[in-house]
């Protein structure tokens with residue numbers, strides 16, 4: 001009996017020692033960064049910036065894999081169920097990692113319990129963008145047209161619970177309409193459909209449509225924020241237009257499956273913070289329309305607090321908006 005107990009204890013110690021030795025060696029091979037939306041959109045662009053930071057600071061390849069579907073929850077679920085060893089990382093966002101429970105009663109993962117936070121990557125305000133020949137040239141005309149013709153409208157979004165879905169849900173609830181919402185695997189394909197005239201409008205983080213807005217191929221009618229975007233100074237805010245309920249600047253952030261060794265979390269969080277401090281990375285994020293994130297809001301603890309506070313603030317609003 002005593003011998004069996006001793007053998008079991010030695011085996012357990014071996015697992016702990018090997019595990020922590022592995023964590024010290026991390027990363028020893030290529031890691032995957034799951035981006036839960038289509039290539040070319042805000043989540044993908046942000047995920048690739050993050051993967052590049054990890055590759056440069058941690059000396060191994062961090063490869064992006066786009067795992068799309070169900071408003072990003074397919075990829076998030078895959079990440080939640082992956083081994084907690086730092087080799088599968090999620091570049092998630094406000095939808096996948098805080099608000100998805102409002103839309104999926106059987107989500108399959110708990111955003112707060114099944115992930116360990118690494119850190120915030122970026123926050124971008126959303127824009128209301130309409131196709132070039134949409135019969136409204138400003139936000140007031142848009143509201144009047146949408147109220148008069150709700151059945152004619154086709155709204156593109158990146159799936160139930162995605163931030164493009166949530167943004168337009170807030171807008172629709174504020175103006176009292178329920179138009180047809182068409183799901184795509186990300187807002188990059190939504191933009192293509194809007195350029196092709198199959199979709200009338202979308203609510204997308206600013207970087208998603210910026211170049212097409214600047215080229216005049218689609219029209220930006222409002223920034224869903226208190227202050228205007230320096231990149232689009234002529235586009236008024238929803239607050240200026242008397243619709244403060246349409247206000248959303250989703251966070252994009254990095255998570256790992258819960259139970260990941262602390263040494264691995266520390267390495268990832270340290271690398272992310274160093275990368276985000278680089279002038280070139282800050283310049284790139286500013287060019288994409290990201291809001292400035294003060295250093296005090298970086299890191300695992302700040303992200304855990306943000307997830308908790310955004311879920312507490314927005315889940316009741318979204319549940320009410322979805323019922324309207």
Ligand code: MLT
Pocket residue numbers: 037038041042043044072095157158161162163164165185186187188205
């Ligand atoms: C995307 O990258 O397609 C969007 O950020 C997804 C979303 O709208 O949530």
